[in-house]
Amino acid sequence: MAHLLGAEALHLEYPTKVVFDGVSLGVDEGDRIGIVGRNGDGKSSLMAMLAGRREPDSGRVTVRGGVTIGVLEQSDVLPDDLTVGGAVVGDTPEHEWAGDAKVRDVIAGLVGDLDWDAAVGTLSGGQRRRVALARLLAGDWDVLALDEPTNHLDVEGIAWLAEHLKRRWSAASGALMVVTHDRWFLDEVCTKTWEVHDRIVEPFEGGYAAYILQRVERDRQAAAIEARRQNLARKELAWLRRGAPARTSKPKFRIDAANELIADVPEIRDRVSLQSLAVARLGKDVVDLLDAGVSYDGREILRDVEWRVAPGERTGILGVNGAGKSTLLGLVAGTVQPTSGRVKRGKTVKVATLTQRMDELDPHLEEPVRVVISRLRTTYSFGAGSKAQELTPGQLLERMGFSSAQLSTPVKDLSGGQQRRLQLLLILLDQPNVLILDEPTN
Known part of the structure; x- marks a missing residue:
């Protein structure tokens, strides 16, 4: 299969975190790639670099001459005053787009039930997402890069999008990169999976189910290797502890090797731990x-x-x-x-809403995460009675899965998932007793 684009020795870092270090990979014709990983590990950043929307700190991305790349952003970037028709086909004369079977199919599948002259600002979150998708899919692209395309879509919209992507190109042409947490969508559309973690990108064959099976086997092998390492470490530790006189005659290289073995414990991934907040x-x-x-x-x-x-x-x-x-x-x-x-x-109702959009974070985009939280209160109480705990803003953020380094990161440099987590935390800290979640998993 012909090569479309590739990355060589990509390095990307923020002041508080190295996201990628020496990542090299490629996209060929016929590839349908699902990109998975934890929030903040760099999924969107990786796709933005490959699509030419972001420059790496070092390394390079090469694109074959003439290859066109279409990108769907995770955020909603459509102007509110634009009409549905203007957003989808722009200034293209009606006889041109109406004569294109692909464009007609996209319009019928995504925005056929919408008023063509309605302003985008009057639409719901799901309708706006469908307009953004129609705008992109009406174009002619060699590579599509979709960042959370199923956000806000209903079941019918997701099913239509999956079917469209499967028949958009022939099996050996075009390429797709998609970041999503929708496991059904990944299985339905993707033939390869990239897992982003710990500064690297690890490729797997197949969709989400196949990726999980391969990862389980990889983890089983890693666990067996770790068990052997720990067993050897126990023997070496016992050897090191055999009295001071004997230790003086132990070869230095073996002591150094034993100490290195004992210290070589893999870092445990952060876990999100959010205990119940006191509410009104x-x-x-x-x-x-x-x-x-x-x-x-x-x-x-x-x-x-x-x-x-x-x-x-x-x-x-x-x-x-x-x-x-x-x-x-x-x-x-x-x-x-x-x-x-x-x-x-x-009379006692105190309502808080997690909205579809993250406008609440706009005033804080330049501020570090720690500052945003500490401005609300200097300490926070978790639990009640004898189990009550007083936490500082930094401790609270770590409970929510933010690492110590990320506490000094400006909000604008957080990933979409981390911003969503921060938005939820700000709402919970207001201690509501009625909580409304509008598309909380987006």
Whole structure:
């Protein structure tokens, strides 16, 4: 298969962390690559470097002459005042795009149910994502780089996207790189998997299920090697401890080797540990929606909704993009007012919402993570009674999976997943007793 693009000895680092060190890899025609890894390990940064959107600190990315690369950003970058049609086809005359079967298929599959002249700012998060995807997929690209393409999409949208990507190119042409946490999507679309971890990129054959099987086998072999290392370490340690007189006659090279063996313990990956936060007291009356309805510009979104939210309730809300899920949550939160019916709230209710977009972090983009948290309070209490703990902002952030080095990292340099985690933490620290999560796993 012909080579499309490649990377040689890529090195990328922030002031507080080395992300990649000496990474070399390539993308060939026919490759369908899923990129997986923990938040903050560099998945989006890797794809941005390969797509030419970011320069590495050292090393180089080479692209075969004439190869075009289309990129879907993780964040929503569409202007609110742009129309759906303007976003998807731009200034292309109608007779041109309407005569292209591929463009017609993309429009029908992603935005066929949307008003062509509607402003992007009036759309839901899922509808905006579909417009962004249609804008990209309507183009002609040799390589597609998709960063979290399934974010905000409903089940129908995800299924259509998977099917489109499978038949977009012939088996031996085109290339796809995709960062996503959707395991079904990875299995459905990808033929290779790259795991990003510990400054390296490790390739595996197959989709997500095949990758997991191979990684389990790799970890089993690593565990067997580690067991042998520990067994040898115990023997060497016992040998070192055999009395001072004997130690003086021990060969120095063997002492050094034994000490190195004992010290060679692999670093344990960070674990997210978030204990229950103290919350404000919640009475028996929470939020009641009584025959509530919402309309925008004469278009009815919700009608005759009756929902009485009870203390301790855990409710999941499902529906296609544009059905009104976020509007319903807005009624509960108080950010949306009903155009019919009414909403009744208990006196002790304190609502907090994790929104689809991360606008709350915009004022803090230049500030280090530690500063953002410490500005709220100097100490935080976890638990109650004899198990109560007082934590500093730094200790709290480490409980949330941020390393010590990342505490001094500006918010703008965090990965999308880490920013989402910080956004959630800021909401929880306000100690709400009613928590609304709008697409929390994005």
